[in-house]
Amino acid sequence: MKEKTNYGNWVPEKALYMLFGVAVIFGVIAVAVQVILMEPLIEIAAGIICILTFAMAVYMLICHETFAFGKGNMMAGVHEHLVDHLDWDGEGKLLDIGCGAAALTVRCANAFPKAQITAMDYWGAEWNYAKEQCEKNAKIEGVADRISFQKGDAAKMDFPDEAFDATVSNFVFHEVRTAKDKRDVVKEALRVVKKGGVFSFQDMFSQKTLYGxxxxxxxxxxxxxxSEVHYIGNLEKKLDFIPRFVTTPWMISGMGIIYGKK
Incomplete structure (x- = not known):
């Protein structure tokens, strides 16, 4: 039986456990207050918090299942949209900036079988991803021989100018904490693209607080x-595979893509 890949999810399972746990705790508090203390105000407050937290937990669980690979597959659709806007023949070197668990990296490897791919990420304890997880996923998918993974900071990458024929990144730039101006992260990503090379980046580009x-x-x-830059904004309102219920300010809002040729 083939080992399964683990590409993670935009809604971490830890967050779901926490939300359901909080709902249970406040539910117990509400019942305990009613039985022991008989304080209606505390009981009502705890009950309201329990209901609201449980509702949020259910909502986040539905989003988790919608995003998940092999289930709702929305994340796979987002990656496909990005790759479809990369006008490249697949000859040469590609960089995936902020590869996470390597889902986009593997998609690129399958889409461009002649490409040599470098995938970098900061990873870190706060994220539900790791280099070892990426390497394992690539091995399971049978593309490990064409991908190298390395740790790096998207705000200041350890690559020379014009090192890659193609560069991609998906929902990463706004998360780069070492850059106050997120436009600088985009420029850094373009720095490593060869003249005449291509790029496709998706992020919260339509959020003016981030990108103006x-x-x-x-x-x-x-x-x-x-030489060539295209921008499409508010993709969450335009792509059929993104359901309306995930287009909230705390989930997907202001999604955009910039793509073209340097």
């Missing part, structure tokens, strides 16, 4: 020498 006016930013990138 994206049309203005696109003009800046063109002025700095990027």
């Amino acid at each position: 006016d994206m049309n203005e930013f696109v003009d800046i990138l063109r002025a700095e020498g990027v």
Whole structure:
């Protein structure tokens, strides 16, 4: 029996356990207060918190199942959309910035069987991903011989200028804590793309608090020498495979893609 891959989920299972646990705790408190203390105000407050937390836990569980590979497959759809906007023949080197558990990396390896792929991530204890997990997933998928994984900071990568023929990144740039201005992370990603090379990046580009006016930013990138840049904003409202119930401010809001040729 083939070993299963583990690509994680945008809704970590730890968060689900925590939410359901909090709901249970406040439910017990509400019952205990009613039976022992008979304090209606405390009982009502604890009951309300229990109900609200349980409702959020159920909502997050539904989102978890919607995102999951092999179930709702929404994350797979997001990756497919990104790769579909990478106009590349697959000859040469590709970099996946912020590879997480290597789901996008493996998709790229399958889409471009002649490519040599480098995948980097900061990983870290706060994320539900690890380098060993990436290597295991790549091995299970049969593409480990064409992928190398390394730790790195997307704000300042240890690669020379124009090192790659193609670069991709998915929902990473806004998470880079070492860069105050998230536009700088985009520019750093473009720095390592060869002149004439291609790129496809998805992130919360339509959130002005993160990126400001994206049309203005696109003009800046063109002025700095990027020959072809396209931007599509608010993808969560345009892609059929993204259900309306996940397009909340705390889940997916302001999703966008920039792609083109340097």
